[in-house]
Amino acid sequence: MATFLCRWEFSERGHYSLRKAADVLGIGRDNLVPVGVDADGRMRIDLLRDTMRDLQQRNIRPMAIVGIAGTTETGAVDPLDAIADVAQEAGCHFHVDAAWGGATLLSERERWRFAGIERADSVVIDAHKQFYVPMGAGMVLFRNPAWTQEIIQHANYIVRKGSVDLGRHTLEGSPGAAAVMLYANLHLLGRKGLAQLIDRSIDNAHYFASLIAQQPDFELDSHPQLCILTYRHVPETVRAALATASADRREKILDALDALTISIQEMQRDAGRSFVSRTQLMSTQWGGRPIAVFRVVLANPDTTHAILQDILDEHRALAAASPCMAPLMALVGAPDAA
Ligand SMILES: Cc1ncc(COP(=O)(O)O)c(C=O)c1O
Numbered sequence: 001m002a003t004f005l006c007r008w009e010f011s012e013r014g015h016y017s018l019r020k021a022a023d024v025l026g027i028g029r030d031n032l033v034p035v036g037v038d039a040d041g042r043m044r045i046d047l048l049r050d051t052m053r054d055l056q057q058r059n060i061r062p063m064a065i066v067g068i069a070g071t072t073e074t075g076a077v078d079p080l081d082a083i084a085d086v087a088q089e090a091g092c093h094f095h096v097d098a099a100w101g102g103a104t105l106l107s108e109r110e111r112w113r114f115a116g117i118e119r120a121d122s123v124v125i126d127a128h129k130q131f132y133v134p135m136g137a138g139m140v141l142f143r144n145p146a147w148t149q150e151i152i153q154h155a156n157y158i159v160r161k162g163s164v165d166l167g168r169h170t171l172e173g174s175p176g177a178a179a180v181m182l183y184a185n186l187h188l189l190g191r192k193g194l195a196q197l198i199d200r201s202i203d204n205a206h207y208f209a210s211l212i213a214q215q216p217d218f219e220l221d222s223h224p225q226l227c228i229l230t231y232r233h234v235p236e237t238v239r240a241a242l243a244t245a246s247a248d249r250r251e252k253i254l255d256a257l258d259a260l261t262i263s264i265q266e267m268q269r270d271a272g273r274s275f276v277s278r279t280q281l282m283s284t285q286w287g288g289r290p291i292a293v294f295r296v297v298l299a300n301p302d303t304t305h306a307i308l309q310d311i312l313d314e315h316r317a318l319a320a321a322s323p324c325m326a327p328l329m330a331l332v333g334a335p336d337a338a
Contacts, residue, residue, distance in 0.1 A: 009035050009051060009065040011043040012282075015072050015097060027063075039284045041076030041222060043067065048086055064093035064121075069114050070101020073279045073295060075205075075228030077101065081116030088119075096120040099138065101226050103130035107195040110202060113225065127182040130198060130299060132189070137178035197301050201227035204298040208308045215312060221281060221293045230281060230293040232261045233315045241332040249331070251289075256328040258292040263324040264315055265294060271318070274311055 012034045022032050033055070036047040048065070055062055065087045067078040080096060087094035096117050102125030104110050105117070117123060120143065127137035142148065148169045154161055159168045167173045189197070205224035212218045212231045217239070221230040234242075234257065242253055265278040276294045283291045294315070319325060 009033055009048060009062060011035050011041075011066075011068055011071070011078055012037050013041050013071040013073060013076060014066065014068060015099070017099075018066060018097070033062075037076070040225070041071055041074045043078040043083065045079060045082045045086065048083065052086060052090055062090060062092045064095050065090075066095045066097055067116075067120075069096050069098035069117060069123075070104065070226050070228075072100055073228070073281065074222035074230055075101065075224060075226035076222070077113050077225050079116070080114060081119070084116045084119035093121045094119065096123045099124050099126040100129050102126070103194060104198055104226060106191050107198040107202075109195075109199055110226075127178070127185075130201075131182060131185060131194065132197065132299075133178075133181040133185050137182055139182075197299075198227075200301050201298050204303055204308070205229050205296075207305060208296065208298060211305075211308060211312070217316070218312065219285075221283065221285070221291070227298040228295065229298075230279065230295050232257070232291070232293045233264060233319050235319070235328075237332050238328060249334075253328070253331050254286060254289065254291065256324065256331050260319060260322055260324040260328050261292040261294065263322045264318045267318045267322060268314060271314075274307075274314060276311065 014032075014034065018032060019029050021027075022029050033051055035051055036044050038044050052062065065083055067080045067083040069077050069080060071077075084094055098105075098114070098117065101114070102123065105114060122143065123141045125131075125139050125141065127133045127139060128135040131137070152168050153159065154163070154168065159165045159173075166175050185194075202224065205227040209220055209224050209229050209231075212220045212229075217234060217236050219232055219234045219239075221232060223229065238253060238257060242250055245253060262278065265276060269275055276296050278292060279295045280290045280292055282288055296311075
């Protein structure tokens with residue numbers, strides 16, 4: 001029996017649904033090969049090419065390369081055109097995960113960010129994200145719609161030959177009518193209305209990033225490419241201590257800072273006035289170690305500049321009240337030999 005090994009290339013920031021897909025398809029998670037990203041969270045083409053060479057030397061033919069158009073955690077957009085070149089040279093399928101960012105294509109101002117997506121063999125876009133419809137309305141678009149014929153099913157009582165029922169080739173035989181919500185929204189808001197929402201959310205993200213950058217006690221950890229950004233509160237004394245600390249002490253301070261970030265986020269969630277999510281990122285700024293950060297998705301068009309200022313003020317107030325502040329300050333105040 002022939003052994004067929006297949007690899008998917010995807011960036012280190014790939015969504016966990018890629019692992020789910022590998023499970024469901026029986027490909028095996030070991031056959032998902034992550035490709036390193038640059039400081040902005042975009043797939044590095046030099047590393048992709050290294051990976052392709054390595055696989056070729058081991059006689060492994062990649063099945064697909066996955067580019068991400070808007071990563072979940074920081075909204076980074078992979079260099080899709082360059083990935084398309086690599087996929088074309090290797091003769092493998094080029095898939096784009098635009099689940100989160102796909103609606104950006106509606107914006108004439110922002111669409112350039114996705115240059116190369118038109119070369120994809122398949123693209124996933126979730127309408128329940130930036131098309132502003134309730135969950136769950138996912139779409140997969142194929143360059144060649146006839147590919148769905150490969151898995152088409154018929155029955156005698158339903159989906160007979162000639163049927164146009166989607167259930168012929170979706171996993172659920174009786175899929176919900178999620179398309180109605182998208183259809184309605186496209187008519188209510190239209191392409192222009194949705195594009196305005198996208199543009200406004202990206203403007204807001206840029207505004208918030210510049211506001212954070214002006215604060216002496218906040219650190220911007222990812223610059224917005226779409227409307228997501230990550231940052232954290234770093235009290236000025238902590239910032240000063242980090243700049244001069246020995247490697248060992250720096251690690252202890254960074255651990256305590258992570259605890260403070262997590263505690264602020266939980267306190268803010270529990271207080272219920274406002275909400276930011278949080279995640280963990282590999283930080284190039286801090287020597288490639290994971291750090292806890294706030295993650296903000298500015299998709300609500302009603303978010304004003306005053307609200308964004310309030311969020312930072314609330315972070316500060318919660319930090320002062322957090323039980324994690326005293327241990328952090330004790331570390332900062334301790335002599336470096338500690
Ligand atoms: C980039 C990306 N891909 C895939 C998904 C999976 O989305 P869902 O399971 O909601 O369809 C998400 C969800 O956040 C995402 O951000």
